[in-house]
Amino acid sequence: MTVSSAPGKVYLFGEHAVVYGEPAVPCAIERRATVAVDAREDDHIRVEARDLSLDGFTVEYAGDTDDRPDVDVPSGLVDAAMGYIDAAVEQARDAADAPDAGFDIRVESEIPLGAGLGSSAAVVVAGIDAATRELGVELSSEELADRAYRAEYDVQDGQASRADTFCSAMGGAVRVEGDDCRRIDAPNLPFVVGFDGGAGDTGELVAGVRSLREEYGFAADTVESIGDIVREGESLLAAADPASDPEPELLADLGRLMDFDHGLLEALGVSSRTLDNMVWAAREAGAHGAKLTGAGGGGCIVALDETPETRTALRYTAECRDAFRAELDREGVRAEKAPNATSAPNAEAE
Ligand SMILES: Nc1ncnc2c1ncn2[C@@H]1O[C@H](COP(=O)(O)OP(=O)(O)OP(=O)(O)O)[C@@H](O)[C@H]1O
Ligand SMILES: C[C@@](O)(CCO)CC(=O)[O-]
Ligand SMILES: [Mg+2]
Structure with a gap:
């Protein structure tokens, strides 16, 4: 195995x-x-x-x-x-x-x-x-x-x-x-995730943005503006020291860009009421910024907050099913030890 x-x-x-x-x-x-x-x-x-x-x-x-x-x-x-x-x-x-x-x-x-x-x-x-x-x-x-x-x-x-x-x-x-x-190098960012218990259909959501972008020049501009936010954000990351905790100004600046990004994604029709409510709960709890993550439609938001406040606020938010701190994983894919025969009946030890 x-x-x-x-x-x-x-x-x-x-x-x-x-x-x-x-x-x-x-x-x-x-x-x-x-x-x-x-x-x-x-x-x-x-x-x-x-x-x-x-x-x-x-x-x-x-x-x-x-x-x-x-x-x-x-x-x-x-x-x-x-x-x-x-x-x-x-x-x-x-x-x-x-x-x-x-x-x-x-x-x-x-x-x-x-x-x-x-x-x-x-x-x-x-x-x-x-x-x-x-x-x-x-x-x-x-x-x-x-x-x-x-x-x-x-x-x-x-x-x-x-x-x-x-x-x-x-x-x-x-x-x-x-x-x-x-x-790219990045310091340990204090991610907090809020999950509404739901899901979005990635293919459908991507297709929705595609057709808006084809229909309206301003939707195409919105997509380009998201690219501008990313370029701004990556230059902030490049200037940071990846070995130490992020400076408060870096978190504030990244958070502002995350808020902006969420606004543009919302305009492109991929947010939802529950995602927006969790985003606002995080912001009101003092998060540096908050946005939906991934395809949207339902599912998760990500906020930046080094304190416990955002997670606590999300846990008291009706739309939020689960809230947790998400540590940056620096490893990627990895080989795991095969389980022994008692936990997997068909398995042979490696
Ligand atoms: N534990 C699992 N077992 C089997 N299939 C899984 C499992 N987890 C995910 N999948 C497959 O991935 C699909 C979900 O993929 P999808 O791209 O829609 O969402 P996502 O990858 O979770 O979110 P996003 O792409 O927005 O980050 C499931 O419908 C299923 O086909
Ligand atoms: C919505 C999307 O940008 C992210 C989904 O996690 C789709 C993709 O990049 O394949
Ligand atoms: Mg996916």
Whole structure:
């Protein structure tokens, strides 16, 4: 058995605009998806997805994806889950030149689904890493990020940037502009996340921004202005000392840019009443700034606050289901020790 984990992320700035070639700065956070993979004798895929719904489910199907599994959960849910796992399996088969490889796969995740914290990217990155290593192939982190991007791109019908997958593979703060992806230095930013318990449909939300941008020049300008915010923000980060705690002025300046970014995302129609309410609760609690993160529509906001005030205020906000501090993850994808036989009945110790 081979096990890998990969982190989720928050966007300091730049989601949506990054799809149209503007830069974005996502930051990996210490919440992970873990994928355990066992090679099989046949070409079947068996997936156990523990966190996809409250009860999770297990499905098994042949290599041919028309042969859909027979399981007792809504088929939309299965299709949604299988899309990313299938795409990860395809990338691993291609990388290892093993088109008929079959796998038993178990996914466990601490990242809420569809909530803007990059669960899809984390599952795809960890899945490709574990499946290729199980087949004896070691990918560089750049190749892993590239293959994970191609997997997301396929599942999301071309509505994907490299940002989420590159960030999850590399860890830390990253800067993505088109195909140009790199890690950047950043101090430990005091992120607080508020989660409304809901989710947004990434493909639909990206398509909505795309059509607004095509219809109105001012919507296209709004997307460009988000790029300007990112450029301003990254020059602030570049001037900061990554080894010490961020200065109060840096937090104040970044926070102001986050507030501005949220306003523009709201104008582009990707916020929601619950996200706005959490953003305002954070601001009123004294956060330096707050914005939605990821595709929007529902899910999570991210605020900057080194004190406990924002988290406490969010916990008392009716729309907020969960609020937590999110530490910057500097590691990215990593190999995990395979569990012993008692916690995974089919597993053999590595
Ligand atoms: N634990 C999991 N098990 C299986 N599939 C998962 C799991 N977590 C996420 N996924 C897949 O990722 C999909 C959610 O991806 P989506 O891109 O819509 O949201 P996200 O990545 O969480 O948020 P965002 O892209 O806005 O940051 C789920 O529908 C499912 O297909
Ligand atoms: C909305 C978006 O910018 C971020 C989703 O986490 C889409 C993408 O970059 O693929
Ligand atoms: Mg996603």
